Amino acid sequence: MTLANRPTILTGDRTTGPLHLGHYIGSLRARVQLQHEARQFLLLADTQALTDNVGRHQKVTENVIEVALDYLAVGIDPAKSTILIQSQVPELAELSQYLLNLVTVARLERNPTIKDEIRLRGFERDIPAGFLTYPVSQAADITAFQATHVPVGDDQLPMIEQTNELVRRFNNIVDRQVLVECEAVLSPVTRLPGIDGKAKMSKSLGNAITLGATADEITRAVNNMYTDPKHLRVSDPGQVEGNVVFAFLDAFEPDAAQVDELKAQYRRGGLGDSVVKRVLNERLQSLLEPIRARRREYEDDRAEVLAILRSGTARAREVAGATLSEVKRALGLTYFEA
């Protein structure tokens, strides 16, 4: 991604739980960097979270603040990035509604991301309509903020394709360039595994280290990390591949040479799990200590957090409102304008 022309980034999280180290590596760290170079909108996606959390709205709404705290804790600067609450920007629902006419049900059902997610959630034929159509809402989010770049995992590429299809379709119908196509920015980092060695770190799987974890929780999590089950004695040669401790060192230890050295020693034999875990624990403690401290500060000043969200949401409404006005003007839905 070239940042020469100050691109606009749209990204965010479903508000279903506090964020964890997987989010930090996968997206948050990059966002903290990008906010200096790009116009960045961070979406607290409560509306989207509701599409597959019917009946669990309390969980969704309570976590809006939690995720906001995580953003602020890792160093998202509300003066540089716009943090907004999706449900408080009604322009997004309105834009969604117009885009919904431009895609067929069959096309939505063919979306590979949606197919996977439907299978994961066990929806089968009982797919909530709001869930099947959420890629359209996502396209509305992206286009409302005229995002030029959207950071995604490779499993999310079909969402970007879908968005750009809608953009082209809309512009074609109104015969002018109203909506802007976007580009996927693939995350360069591989996915962080859970501490149990499962492919994905996830709060609901209980294998995550959250950003607000206490020092004890971090130590306990590191001690419980899945390593090489065949590496029984310190003198045995150990395996680095699939070893969660090394996956974490790769992700969090900036001194790559030191990590390589540890790996070599571990492979040869003579390096105990407890030693490597101690190295990782120190690294994570020093990473998370200031994050936790900042998180606590904001936790104690909820009014300030709400003020940040209110002001970010207001800014977001201006931008989304301008796009929506263009969309409605292009469709002729401007009866009351002079």
Place this chain on the structure above:
Amino acid sequence: MTLANRPTILTGDRTTGPLHLGHYIGSLRARVQLQHEARQFLLLADTQALTDNVGRHQKVTENVIEVALDYLAVGIDPAKSTILIQSQVPELAELSQYLLNLVTVARLERNPTIKDEIRLRGFERDIPAGFLTYPVSQAADITAFQATHVPVGDDQLPMIEQTNELVRRFNNIVDRQVLVECEAVLSPVTRLPGIDGKAKMSKSLGNAITLGATADEITRAVNNMYTDPKHLRVSDPGQVEGNVVFAFLDAFEPDAAQVDELKAQYRRGGLGDSVVKRVLNERLQSLLEPIRARRREYEDDRAEVLAILRSGTARAREVAGATLSEVKRALGLTYFEA
């Protein structure tokens, strides 16, 4: 329908063309009566019209004013009824979005009205998502205005069922009565045929008499009406069933005894088509003359029409906004409230 407790009615029209005598008999006449007894919201359903008019947005938006003129021309009193433009009440899109999570795709596909309409429009598998989900938007329209009564044709009963399912589902999830169930009010009048004898009068079929038709257009339409093709000579016995002129007399001539007398004479033989047509023509002329005149007046004062629509839409936004606030409060989407 008992009007004792001043019910709230939600009704309206897709804005795809000016209204005609079929609308007058099927709904407009009743609305003019009901506005004295009920709180009535009349929806100029441009957003809904867009769901199956992609690329024809100009037709949809231009006809918003045409339909509004028809309303005012037949005697809808903006001081008694609230006329609103659907696309200008964003609360409806927002409410729709929340209801969309409460219904499955399979349930929407089973809706018999939608099934019929999909067949009629030849959509087959290429159903626009916005079209499949429009019953949800309709439920949003109905519930936003807390409508207790919705006038429908019997082909629209599944829409009311769908709405009430969503109401119960929502209230159940938030564990309180937020949305109100509604009752279908079946139109007592049979459908007016087209002047060509086809079952349905429709502008696109070219067999309609619009409410703004000139005196000449009315006369021409009556003269072209399908009668009994075997009734060749005045002295021949004629058939009344399927005879459009008599269907119209049944609908528009208040003197039922006179109509019965004409029918008897026609059946016996000795009554020419031209005579019956003259009777009908006089009746339609006297019905439509004041309507046409009032329509002209409003046509000449477009600013006044816009002012009426602006004020109706503002009133509608207040009501819909209040419902939406309750919905969002029930879901916990009220982060910025004290």
